[in-house]
Amino acid sequence: MNANHLPRLVVVGLLIALAGCGRDEVKVEFMEGCVRGGASKSICKCIFGKIEPDLRQMHAGEQVEGLGQHMVQATAICLRD
Numbered sequence: 619m620n621a622n623h624l625p626r627l628v629v630v631g632l633l634i635a636l637a638g639c640g641r642d643e644v645k646v647e648f649m650e651g652c653v654r655g656g657a658s659k660s661i662c663k664c665i666f667g668k669i670e671p672d673l674r675q676m677h678a679g680e681q682v683e684g685l686g687q688h689m690v691q692a693t694a695i696c697l698r699d
Contacts, residue, residue, distance in 0.1 A: 644677045664696035665689065
C-alpha cells in the first residue's frame with residue numbers, strides 16, 4: 619500500500635462511519651418490523667408517533683410498563699382514523 623493513499627482511506631472510513639450516525643435506528647427498526655408484519659406505512663407511522671417515547675425508553679435499556687397495551691391502543695386509534 620502506498621503511504622499517499624493512507625489519508626484518503628482514513629477520510630473514506632470516517633465518512634462511512636458518519637453516514638450511519640444520522641439514522642434513527644429506533645424508528646427504522648420499528649417501521650421495518652411493522653411493515654413486515656403487514657401494516658401499511660401510514661399506519662406504522664401513526665403507531666410510532668403514539669408510542670415513540672416508550673420505544674425510545676425501551677431502546678435505551680430502561681424498563682417500560684405496559685408497552686404492549688400502549689401499542690394495542692395506538693393501533694386501534696390509528697386504524698380508526
